[in-house]
Amino acid sequence: MRQGHLIVTSITQALQELRVNKLRTFLSLLGITIGIFCIIAVFTVVDSLKNNINNSMASLGNDVLYINKQPWVPEEAEYKWWEYIKRKPMTEAELTTITHNVHGVKYASLCYADMLSNVKYNDQEAESILGYAVTDNFDKLQTVEIKEGRYLTTSELAGGSYVCVIGEELETTLFIKAGSALGKFISFQGKKFEVVGVLKKQGQNMAGFNFDNSLIYPYNTARSLVNLSAIDWGVDPIIMVKADDGINVDELKDEIEGALRTERKIKPGEKKDFAINQLSTAMEVVNSIFETVNLVGLVIAGFSLLVGGFGIANIMFVTVKERTKIIGLKKAIGAKSGSILMEFLIEAVTLCLAGGFIGVLVVLLLSFLVTNLADFPVTLSLKNFIMGISISAIVGVLAGYIPAKAASKLDPVVAIRAT
Numbered sequence: 001m002r003q004g005h006l007i008v009t010s011i012t013q014a015l016q017e018l019r020v021n022k023l024r025t026f027l028s029l030l031g032i033t034i035g036i037f038c039i040i041a042v043f044t045v046v047d048s049l050k051n052n053i054n055n056s057m058a059s060l061g062n063d064v065l066y067i068n069k070q071p072w073v074p075e076e077a078e079y080k081w082w083e084y085i086k087r088k089p090m091t092e093a094e095l096t097t098i099t100h101n102v103h104g105v106k107y108a109s110l111c112y113a114d115m116l117s118n119v120k121y122n123d124q125e126a127e128s129i130l131g132y133a134v135t136d137n138f139d140k141l142q143t144v145e146i147k148e149g150r151y152l153t154t155s156e157l158a159g160g161s162y163v164c165v166i167g168e169e170l171e172t173t174l175f176i177k178a179g180s181a182l183g184k185f186i187s188f189q190g191k192k193f194e195v196v197g198v199l200k201k202q203g204q205n206m207a208g209f210n211f212d213n214s215l216i217y218p219y220n221t222a223r224s225l226v227n228l229s230a231i232d233w234g235v236d237p238i239i240m241v242k243a244d245d246g247i248n249v250d251e252l253k254d255e256i257e258g259a260l261r262t263e264r265k266i267k268p269g270e271k272k273d274f275a276i277n278q279l280s281t282a283m284e285v286v287n288s289i290f291e292t293v294n295l296v297g298l299v300i301a302g303f304s305l306l307v308g309g310f311g312i313a314n315i316m317f318v319t320v321k322e323r324t325k326i327i328g329l330k331k332a333i334g335a336k337s338g339s340i341l342m343e344f345l346i347e348a349v350t351l352c353l354a355g356g357f358i359g360v361l362v363v364l365l366l367s368f369l370v371t372n373l374a375d376f377p378v379t380l381s382l383k384n385f386i387m388g389i390s391i392s393a394i395v396g397v398l399a400g401y402i403p404a405k406a407a408s409k410l411d412p413v414v415a416i417r418a419t
Contacts, residue, residue, distance in 0.1 A: 031308025032355030042297030133222030328415025348400020356392025
């Protein structure tokens, strides 16, 4: 019962200290607040990014291989982009080879992405629109969610029809005056295309596809409009392959490499002139970046907490000085040194917890703003909340121990006579 009363009294005194010496307390707590904010903000952002990436990977599947000229990570110690861009681009010949000669392929599709100079509808025009020219099964390999209308049919894709599916942002730009885009004709590549569907807004996915301000149309149509054998070095068509159920992705990867080496007449021992990428490989790179960001955040936060800890220690030394006579009286009437130590230690922890709560609250408010204004889900997890409060309490113990120990060792006679 006495211990509980001591804790309540110490917390009350700490709160009174906050009210009475507002400026001094604010300056002392600022370091703790900034430190906790840095730590929890970094971990919250990194965790949110990881969650978004994991959700993207889950929707795309880690059993999809992306085959093109350039690797997502360096094949050697150095990323030799000047060599990668000289490689021959992927074509329908390689797609046919994979589809017919490789065992364990569930779906395969070829996508040629190119920046369209302008897309028009009547007097409305959109510039720098990304056009995805695709073959069949593309919608089974990427998350293509339809908001209105429908996706491209197999016959339209095979026959090279002049139809397309557009992103929500592109629809807003072109049809701001006309309402729905369905059934209307837009112009690009010198031809008119009928809009048969509008995609839901979803942002860029882990594989780099962003359908919001772009359009999807048949690959065979693009082949009739553009000389795909003379594609610019900067353009990199990509073949996507999804493994069949129960098929080991690494084994499928080896089989695809063998088939493509044969198709491209690459001799044994020669370096391959294509790259087979996988989301898990990119995720390893992303995780290493996250680890670096975490480390930098911890270093910055560590300095802030160090400064904050000295601030708390300083305010506790001042508090001990101001209450020297009271400490002497308490010890004179029987208060034990342990009780005095605990009293000031609890007070220091309470002050640090106040700073920690403020830091966590700022993170929570910023998370809410970013989630609602930037359309990027950021969530303060219970784990990070507990971490912030726990670190605050630890800093309070470390910063308050020496002043509290000094208070507990005061001689009651000397303390009472202190001025």
